[in-house]
Amino acid sequence: MTIGLEHYLVLSAILFSIGLYGALAKHNAIVILMCIEIMLSAVNIALVAFSRYIVPLQLTGQIFAIFAIAIAAAETAVGLAIIISIYRSRETIDAGKIDLMKW
């Protein structure tokens, strides 16, 4: 089997779909956060793969991926902080029950 661009993209698509499904369907806010991380990883794989196969001499996609990883870490930190404070005030992290912004 020769590994080409399409393998990476299919892997990326599968990961993204798993993450998207989890982010939309799971109730536990921490699991949702984890699923978002999976989606970000999928995007990173796609970025690096595109960069490697389309412009192999430039590191554009890799740089993007590194930024995305750094931002993702920050995003997770903020997300977890939000979850903690929601839990403190509402005693639940069930995303279905967190409807503070309801009309």
Place this chain on the structure above:
Amino acid sequence: MFTENQYIWLIFLIPLLSFAVISLILKPFFKNKPKIAGYVTIAAVASSFLLSLWVLIQLIGAPHHELSVPDISWVIIEGGASINLGLIVDPLTGIMLMVVTVVSLMVQIYSQGYMKDDPGYHRYYAAMSLFTTAMLGLVLANSLLLMFVFWELVGLCSYLLIGFWFHRPSAANAAKKAFLTTRLGDFGFLAGILLLYANTGTFNVVELHELAASGMLAGTVLTWGAIGIFAGAVGKSAQFPLHVWLPDAMEGPTPVSALIHAATMAAAGVFLVGRTYPLFENSATALQTVAIIGGFTAIFAASIGLVQNDIKRVLAYSTISQLGYMMLGLATGGVAVGIFHLFNHAFFKALLFLGAGSVNHATKTFDMREMGGLRKAMPKTYATFLIGALSLAGIWPLSGFWSKDEILVKSLENQPVLFALAMITVFMTAFYMFRVIFMTFGGEYRGKEHLHESSSVMTIPLIILAVLAFGSGLFNITGGFGAFFGHGETYSFIEGFFGIFAHLLPWLSLLLAGLGIFMAYAIYNKKWLSAEAMGKRFAPLYKLFYHKYWFDELYEGIIVKKFLIGGIFRVFHFFDSKIIDGGVNTRFVQGFIVRNLFSWFKSFDQKGVDGAVTGVADTTLIAGKTIRRVQTGQLQFYGLIIGMGIIILIASLFLFG
């Protein structure tokens, strides 16, 4: 279809299939008939065993004792490396296949009785199948990369099985501890693999062997590569200083302990060193490291085993100690010596653990202080356990004697200091094993349970293993085991069986073992010497052993709590709270923004904006009231709408763009 020995792949693919069948078909659709899962696993392991037996027979007949299996191309990275999947079938593989399949088969059969009525029956057998797959794959793989894959799979399965009763916090913690501790060693293994790959461009074990033997691969690269691999082995085989996980791994079900200790996880480390032995052979430093760690671990763990009260913990420390012996044997005497001890140890240690499980089934405890007198109630368990203990203590002519003697001979030749430690360990081993025997089976019963012998599904594996523990040492009496590995001479059976007493060393080791047994008899059976008085007399030593040299406290209390949490994390905390919060908040935010900027905004707001805005606001309010019902407040509903929107956008791009 199966030309050129390709059937060998099936050895680990069949248990893998069993894992898949149990978790994908039996668990969801046959929930009410858990027994099927057990039968599927047993059938899978049994067929692996028959295939392994066939492989071994072929191996013995084959020239150079090797079978070749064609590689399968796995991945080719464009403009980069290509990686092949392949199997290596040599004497080491043949012996390990037998050890793994026999012990695994016995454990699976035994588990039918031990795990009866456990709600996690499916999960148990699925994980056991995967565990066997991983170990068989590790044994068969011919490249370091593939070995690493199975290596990690072994680690994962041990995590799943040690934490099998995950609702108990102690089991969950033990599983985490085992996984993290072995991961620490695996990091060294991975670094070693990458170092070797970077310098040679190959993962293939055979090619690496040739490079090392020809001197192409030498010097610091070889030494560090070998030490990296050994670090992995230290983690999995619970050698000092990464030994702390193995005793805690007792939280898992007892058959799992038997499998981990005898045939799979703990043996994996010794096997790994055996598999990559030519790398060690050509680096004196690496070999020295293996010998010292092994010899030290042997006596270190045995000394802790002297004073534990939990029967499984004594056995756990005994395993660590015996694994140390194997490492010492590997380093001083070569592959055949170390692996011969592994081979014998697998049978008697599996036997001892399953015996301990049988005892637990009757007494509902592992604490030896609440046992005693089981000799009468459980004769089969007692007889088999006694054979295992005698074998472990190294009594002629049981299996442990033969392999231990070889290790002692070789270490006397090459490492006199470690030989002295190993001799003391012989005494300790005999003492702690017979302490177990007398506390568990001798005297009067001290507990409250109604005692009974275990069912035959549990005792039959015990008896089969007892026969193996009795006889497995005889394979090398004629030197045949060593010759199978390609070194050592052979001689007649009688000459080997009795001729061993022409040397002084066996007498000495038998004397020490006998002394250990006698000491245990004197203290724990006849009570000529009081155990409590001995404990008080040697209080500092007793405390040191009882608290396992305070290694758990060192790792958790000092390194994790004081150094990481108290030291590094605290500096971070200080930086955050004092410098960032303090500096930014007080000086900038309050000082500048609030005082100057905001007061200016405020006056502008009140005078200019308010009037104009009120009118607009009223209009917006009415519009908002009507369409606000779209806002359910459910974050995931929004996500769904966004996702669908994107799909519609992409679809329309394809359709109309």
